Amino acid sequence: MTRIDRRDFLIALTAMTLVVLSxxxxxxxxFTHWGMGDYLTWGAxxxxxxxxxxxxSNRRFGTKGARRVVYVGFVLAVMLSIVLATPRIAIxxxxxxxxxxxxxxxxxxxxxxKAWWMPPFxxxxxxxxxxxxxxxxFAFYCGVVPGFGLTISETLGQAGIVDACIALPWINxxxxxxxxxxxxxxxxxxxxxxxxxxxxPRLQRHA
Numbered sequence: 001m002t003r004i005d006r007r008d009f010l011i012a013l014t015a016m017t018l019v020v021l022s023x024x025x026x027x028x029x030x031f032t033h034w035g036m037g038d039y040l041t042w043g044a045x046x047x048x049x050x051x052x053x054x055x056x057s058n059r060r061f062g063t064k065g066a067r068r069v070v071y072v073g074f075v076l077a078v079m080l081s082i083v084l085a086t087p088r089i090a091i092x093x094x095x096x097x098x099x100x101x102x103x104x105x106x107x108x109x110x111x112x113x114k115a116w117w118m119p120p121f122x123x124x125x126x127x128x129x130x131x132x133x134x135x136x137x138f139a140f141y142c143g144v145v146p147g148f149g150l151t152i153s154e155t156l157g158q159a160g161i162v163d164a165c166i167a168l169p170w171i172n173x174x175x176x177x178x179x180x181x182x183x184x185x186x187x188x189x190x191x192x193x194x195x196x197x198x199x200x201p202r203l204q205r206h207a
Contacts, residue, residue: 005061009069012057016050016073017080023047024081024093027139028166038169039176048184051128054101055108055120056195063109070101088156088163092139100131120192124185132178140170 027043030036058066074097081090104127111119142165144151153163 008060009065012053012060012069013072013076016053016057016069017076019046019050019053020073020077020093020097021080021084023050024077024085024089027089027093028085030168036176039172040180041168041173041177044177044180045184047131048124048128048181048188050097050101051104051124051185052120052188052192054104055123055192056199058105058108058112058119059196060199063105066105066108067102070098070105074098074101086163086166087161088152088165089139091156092135095138096131096135099134100127103127103130116193116196117189121185121189124188125182128181128185129178132174132181136170136174136177140166140168140173142167 023043023046025043026046027041029042030038031040031042031044054066054070057069061069074094077097078090078094081093085093104123107123107126108119111122138152141152145155148155150158151165153165156163
């Protein structure tokens, strides 16, 4: 890896870590404006940009390099989130992040040769839906898990992790969160295209 490659990788890794870390903190705070406190958290507006970082990493470094950004970003973000957020949110975020981002990379790779806007938009729409479902069901569901007989808090307690469930209307939050992700997936096409245009000379040199 050249010095420029290392610099770009560090930029991508830093951006990914900051997006996920800030989202894990912001998701604990409802968006109370316009009566949306039961439907949105502040994290809904920051987390979708993780898919922008992943897609640009995929275009810049290829599938293998994008996975490295995801893996390293996953470790750093979870470690920092354990300090700044609750362990349950850190676990929920880590699991959702890893599964959804790897799916995003896979879908992007399959669509790489399509129209420039198609890979980031379609991969983000599909993978962010999975991310939303995993995160909100694990982070804020306080009842007994069907077929399991224990709550998530009780299960974590058996593993030595002290947890007090934050009782938020997680289904409402999940639906609204996904709506915001869809909107931002469309809005992010513009900055994706602008950054891609700046990257193209470098990509052509590496081709």
